[in-house]
Amino acid sequence: MTQAREPSRFRPGSWDLGFALGIWLLFMVVMSLGALLLGGQAAEPDPGVLLAALPAQLFVILLVPLALRLRSRDWREEGGLYAPALPSLRRGLFDYLWVGPLWWAFAFSWQALVQARWPEHEPSQDAMRLLQGILTGDSPLALQLTALFITTLGAAASEELLFRGLMQGALRRYVGKQKGALILGAFFGLIHMQPHLIDSAFVVIPLAFLGYLLSLVRENPGGLWACILIHASNNGLAIVLELMK
DSSP, X not given: OOOOOOTTOOOOOSSOHXXXXXXXXXXXXXXXXXXXXXXXXXXXXOHHHXXXXXXXXXXXXXXXXXXXXXXXXXXXXXXXXXXSHHHHHHHHHHHHHHHHHHHHHHHHHHHHHHHHHSTTOOOOOHXXXXXXXXXXXXXXXXXXXXXXXXXXXXXXXXXXIIIIIIIHHXXXXXXOHHHHHHXXXXXHHHTTOXXXXXXXXXXXXXXXXXXXXXXXXXXXXXXHHHHHHHHHHXXXXXXXXXXXX
C-alpha cells in the first residue's frame, strides 16, 4: 500500500541548515555594505540607506532559486514555490483572512503594553521617516516606486525565500514542524532588533509571532507563494497606516 501524500505538500529541503545560514549571512553582508556605501555613516539618515536594501534583496531573489536548483532536482517543491503559482496566491489571500487580524490584534495589544510600561518613550521610526520623505516629497516617480518595491514585495520575497524557503525546510528535517516554526519565528523577531532596547521591545515579540504564523502558512498548500503575498500585504498595510497618521 502506498503512503498517502501529506495534504500540506510540505517537503523538507534536501539542503542542510549550514547552507541556509550561509546564504542568510551573505544577505546581511551585502545589506551592510550597501548601507555603508549609501550614507549609513551620515549624522542624519539619508534616503540612500533605504535604497541600500535593493541590491541585497535582488541578490537573494536571484541567488536563492539558482542555489536551490543546483542543490536539488525538486527545488521548487522543497522550497515551497509550488507551480502553478496562481492557486497558491489565491490560497495566500484566504490565509491572510486569519493571519492578518490575529497578528494586528496581537501587535497593537503588545505595543500598548510596552507603551504603558514606558509612557515617555517614542519608538524610533527612522526607516518609516525616510520612506515618508520619499513618498510625500518631490522625489522622482522612479525613486518612489523603488522605495515601495523595497518595503513591500522586495522585503517579502527576499525574507520569505531566506526564512520559509531555505531555513524552514532545513529546520523541519532536524526538529520537526512545531519546534521548527517556533525557532524560526524567534529568529525572525530577533533579526529585527533595534539599536535601542526599548525600541526592540516594541517590535521583536510581535514580529516573532508573525514569523511563527508565516511558518504555519508555509505548511499549507499555498506554500511560499502564500507567505510572500501575506508578508507583502502586511508591509503595505503598515505603510498605509503610517502615512495616514
